[in-house]
Amino acid sequence: MANSCETNGSCGCNNTTTASSKPLITKTKVNEDLQDYWDTIYTVVDYEKNGWYEKVPEKTLALIEQLNLAKDAHIINIGAGTTTLVDELLIRSFTNISATDISETALNLLKERLQDKANQIDWIVDDLTQPTLLKNIDSVNLWIDRAVFHFFTEPKDQEQYIKLLSDKVLTGGYVILATFNLNGATKCSGLPVRRYNELMLKEKLKDNFDLIDSFNYTYTMPSGDTRPYIYTLFKRK
Ligand SMILES: C[S@@+](CC[C@H](N)C(=O)[O-])C[C@H]1O[C@@H](n2cnc3c(N)ncnc32)[C@H](O)[C@@H]1O
Numbered sequence: 001m002a003n004s005c006e007t008n009g010s011c012g013c014n015n016t017t018t019a020s021s022k023p024l025i026t027k028t029k030v031n032e033d034l035q036d037y038w039d040t041i042y043t044v045v046d047y048e049k050n051g052w053y054e055k056v057p058e059k060t061l062a063l064i065e066q067l068n069l070a071k072d073a074h075i076i077n078i079g080a081g082t083t084t085l086v087d088e089l090l091i092r093s094f095t096n097i098s099a100t101d102i103s104e105t106a107l108n109l110l111k112e113r114l115q116d117k118a119n120q121i122d123w124i125v126d127d128l129t130q131p132t133l134l135k136n137i138d139s140v141n142l143w144i145d146r147a148v149f150h151f152f153t154e155p156k157d158q159e160q161y162i163k164l165l166s167d168k169v170l171t172g173g174y175v176i177l178a179t180f181n182l183n184g185a186t187k188c189s190g191l192p193v194r195r196y197n198e199l200m201l202k203e204k205l206k207d208n209f210d211l212i213d214s215f216n217y218t219y220t221m222p223s224g225d226t227r228p229y230i231y232t233l234f235k236r237k
Contacts, residue, residue: 030102030125030126030127030130031102031127031129031130034102034127035102035103035104035127037191038101038102038103038105038106038189039103039104039105039106041103041189042081042082042103042105042106042109043105047081047082047106047109048222049222049223050081050082050189050222051188051189051221051222051223051225051227052081052146052147052188052221052227053082053084053221053222054083054084054085054219055084056084056088057083057084057085057088057146059178059215059217059229059231060085060144060146060176060178060231061085061088063176063213063231063233064089064092064142064144064176066213067142067174069094069141069142070141071093071094071095072094072095072096073094073096073141073142074096074098074138074139074140074141074142075089075094075096075097075098075140075141075142075144076097076098076099076100076137076140076142076143076144076168077089077097077098077099077100077144078100078128078143078144078145078148079100079101079102079128079145079146079147079148080099080100080101080106080107080110081101081103081106081110082106082109082110082113083110083146085144085146086099086110086114086121087113087114087117090114090117090120090121095120097120097121097122098121098122098123098124098137098140099121099122099123099124100123100124100125100126100128100134101125102125102126102127102128103125104125107123107125111123122137124137128148128152128160128161128164129152129156129157129160129161130160131160131164134164134168135164135167137168139168139169139170139173140168140169140170140173141169141170141173141174142173142174142175142176143165143168143169143173143174143175143176144175144176145175145176145177145178146176146178146229147178147179147180147188147229149161149177149179150179150180150188150193150194150195150196151188151191151193152194153192153193153194158194158204162204162205165205166207166208166209166236169208169209169236170236171236171237172235172236173235173236174233174234174235174236175205175209175232175233175234175235175236176231176232176233177201177205177231177232177234178217178229178230178231178232179193179194179195179196179201179229179230180193180195180196180227180228180229180230181195181196181197181216181228181229181230182195182196182197183195183228184227184228184229185227196230197230198211198214198230198232201214201230201232202232205234208236208237209234209235209236209237210234210235210237211232211233211234212233212234212235213231213232213233214230214231214232214233215230215231216228216229216230216231217229217230217231
């Protein structure tokens with residue numbers, strides 16, 4: 001569970017640099033309602049009990065494995081939350097990792113778990129549907145989004161997301177995009193989601209990306225309930 005320091009920044013630790021951690025780069029104004037919503041979720045629930053929490057993100061790691069990326073490839077974890085994927089990328093000696101989320105609370109929890117290794121990650125608090133900082137990041141070789149894009153139910157938010165993705169992924173670079181599939185839940189964390197199949201995701205990204213792999217996968221949540229996902233791997237044209 002987060003302590004008050006991480007949740008409300010009362011000690012002023014959120015934006016400071018310490019020997020063991022890079023600063024959490026944040027902008028003064030994101031969509032505050034949405035940010036509060038997600039911050040609250042990460043504050044009131046032990047993150048290991050969240051429905052999307054994976055002890056080991058096996059499917060994502062298997063996709064990354066087949067890409068044979070250089071160790072200094074720029075990998076961005078989109079809507080990272082408290083994902084263990086960041087830990088696993090560090091274990092695999094990747095050296096150029098960014099993690100972004102609208103929830104500063106989530107990223108602080110992730111930083112806390114990583115301890116000294118947090119210093120090896122670039123941290124960005126931003127809203128994917130109204131990006132400012134994300135527009136200025138270095139281009140990426142791999143963009144990884146599990147369980148984030150499906151929250152964007154409005155066409156304008158989807159378009160903004162896809163524009164950012166297209167602007168930031170290098171030619172020949174990759175995108176791993178995993179959403180709830182058509183058998184999946186209609187809500188997650190109390191928010192409506194848009195569900196997809198392979199063709200629907202392919203259609204969304206068709207202008208700039210080729211689909212190179214896709215599969216359905218039913219994830220068993222910490223509660224024992226199941227959530228059917230579609231995983232896709234795209235390559236930037
Ligand atoms: C269901 S969680 C998935 C977390 C992580 N990808 C994983 O697989 O463990 C969705 C994440 O998306 C983030 N998120 C939701 N809307 C966002 C937005 N507009 N911009 C950036 N992040 C957002 C939330 O804060 C949350 O951490």
